[in-house]
Amino acid sequence: MTSEHLVVGGGIGGLATALAVARTGRPVRVLERAAEFGEVGAGIQLAPNATRVLDRLGVLDELREVGVLPRRLVLADAVAGHELTALDLTDFPGRYGAPYVVAHRTDVHRILLDACRAAGVALETGADVTDVRDTGGGVEVTCADGRVHRGAAAVGADGLRSRVRRQFSDDEPICSGYVAYRGAVPMDQVSRHADLRDVVAWVGPGLHLVQYPLRSGSMYNQVAVFRSDAYTRGEADWGTPAELTERFAVCCDHVRESTPLLGRDQRWPMYDREPIATWAKGRVALLGDAAHPMVQYLAQGACQALEDAAVLADALERDDVEPAFLAYQQDRAPRAARVQRTARTWGQIWHVDGVAKLLRDELFRQRGERDHTHVEWLYGPPPR
Numbered sequence: 001m002t003s004e005h006l007v008v009g010g011g012i013g014g015l016a017t018a019l020a021v022a023r024t025g026r027p028v029r030v031l032e033r034a035a036e037f038g039e040v041g042a043g044i045q046l047a048p049n050a051t052r053v054l055d056r057l058g059v060l061d062e063l064r065e066v067g068v069l070p071r072r073l074v075l076a077d078a079v080a081g082h083e084l085t086a087l088d089l090t091d092f093p094g095r096y097g098a099p100y101v102v103a104h105r106t107d108v109h110r111i112l113l114d115a116c117r118a119a120g121v122a123l124e125t126g127a128d129v130t131d132v133r134d135t136g137g138g139v140e141v142t143c144a145d146g147r148v149h150r151g152a153a154a155v156g157a158d159g160l161r162s163r164v165r166r167q168f169s170d171d172e173p174i175c176s177g178y179v180a181y182r183g184a185v186p187m188d189q190v191s192r193h194a195d196l197r198d199v200v201a202w203v204g205p206g207l208h209l210v211q212y213p214l215r216s217g218s219m220y221n222q223v224a225v226f227r228s229d230a231y232t233r234g235e236a237d238w239g240t241p242a243e244l245t246e247r248f249a250v251c252c253d254h255v256r257e258s259t260p261l262l263g264r265d266q267r268w269p270m271y272d273r274e275p276i277a278t279w280a281k282g283r284v285a286l287l288g289d290a291a292h293p294m295v296q297y298l299a300q301g302a303c304q305a306l307e308d309a310a311v312l313a314d315a316l317e318r319d320d321v322e323p324a325f326l327a328y329q330q331d332r333a334p335r336a337a338r339v340q341r342t343a344r345t346w347g348q349i350w351h352v353d354g355v356a357k358l359l360r361d362e363l364f365r366q367r368g369e370r371d372h373t374h375v376e377w378l379y380g381p382p383p384r
């Protein structure tokens with residue numbers, strides 16, 4: 001057996017894990033299926049529960065340089081066009097020990113990749129992992145091209161459609177019937193934008209649009225999401241660009257006139273899965289979307305993967321692989337399950353109509369911008 005720790009998947013979760021484990025002095029190898037390491041050309045929100053981990057990994061300063069520290073998270077009415085409620089982010093470093101940062105995904109991914117290289121992580125692309133086996137005392141990871149890697153432990157960070165997860169559950173991703181269009185464009189192409197100091201989510205019945213600046217304000221990121229009527233009708237081709245235009249036709253001028261800037265050639269149907277309690281068996285563990293895929297309304301999927309990485313590395317520092325993986329699962333699975341469930345509920349709150357909307361708006365009106373009642377558990381350090 002070699003002492004190498006094998007990470008299947010080189011997304012944000014896999015790279016953060018490789019870096020965190022390498023920082024404990026253990027040899028690490030990342031096996032990525034794609035021909036090149038990379039990420040989608042869109043933005044990502046990183047809350048303090050994630051930026052604390054990035055700080056600990058020594059990459060937060062670099063992220064700050066290429067990211068934006070927004071002033072507020074704002075919820076606005078996508079149809080009526082007015083603000084509903086907001087959360088002040090300016091005191092986050094003092095309150096939560098780290099800032100709320102929005103950044104380009106490719107920047108976050110590149111920063112982690114560079115840090116992995118510098119930490120001596122072995123990085124392999126074109127490695128489509130087909131099998132991960134606990135051999136008793138070690139693991140064996142097989143790739144489609146016949147490559148076999150032996151190591152001390154394997155972490156499945158292979159995303160929503162994880163192959164490694166099949167050892168843990170026979171469940172399938174659950175389609176929400178919602179679809180996302182997203183993209184970041186240079187600011188000089190943008191004629192319509194919200195206040196550039198804020199992250200703004202324009203919410204309406206069965207739809208929303210999120211907008212925020214990236215790369216020190218030189219780019220603008222947009223994500224439009226809607227519930228597809230074609231999906232509900234059972235049509236195979238659902239969530240099309242034509243449906244996007246049609247669904248957003250009810251929105252206020254600002255939202256309607258913002259959507260033409262969204263790329264139309266790619267779309268992301270939105271899936272999650274039910275939480276599972278078992279993420280670790282022997283020397284194999286799940287991490288990130290492979291363990292806890294969630295709908296993105298809380299902007300927490302990658303944040304949770306970063307929390308996973310930190311807890312997993314801490315556990316490996318304290319103990320041998322098998323007890324460490326169990327301790328990681330016990331620590332992380334209940335919290336990630338809560339985030340998965342809350343993300344669904346938050347989506348429902350965003351997308352309601354009728355009387356429920358009236359009640360929601362009234363509750364929003366009553367809260368102040370420094371009311372942390374509903375986010376303290378998520379952004380603050382979890383109780384140990």
Ligand SMILES: Cc1cc2nc3c(=O)[nH]c(=O)nc-3n(C[C@H](O)[C@H](O)[C@H](O)COP(=O)(O)OP(=O)(O)OC[C@H]3O[C@@H](n4cnc5c(N)ncnc54)[C@H](O)[C@@H]3O)c2cc1C
Pocket residue numbers: 008009010011012013014031032033034043044045046127128129130157158159160162163180182223268287288289290296299300301302303304305
């Ligand atoms: C529209 C949208 C907006 C979002 N916004 C946010 C946000 O603002 N903040 C936030 O925290 N989260 C957000 N998320 C969620 C976030 O993107 C994911 O939770 C996160 O990227 C998951 O990272 P991961 O590394 O676990 O998985 P992935 O990013 O899916 O990476 C998995 C990697 O594994 C590789 N792989 C797959 N199978 C194999 C195999 N068999 N062998 C080898 N490699 C393999 C893949 O090629 C990929 O590189 C959003 C998601 C969506 C859809």
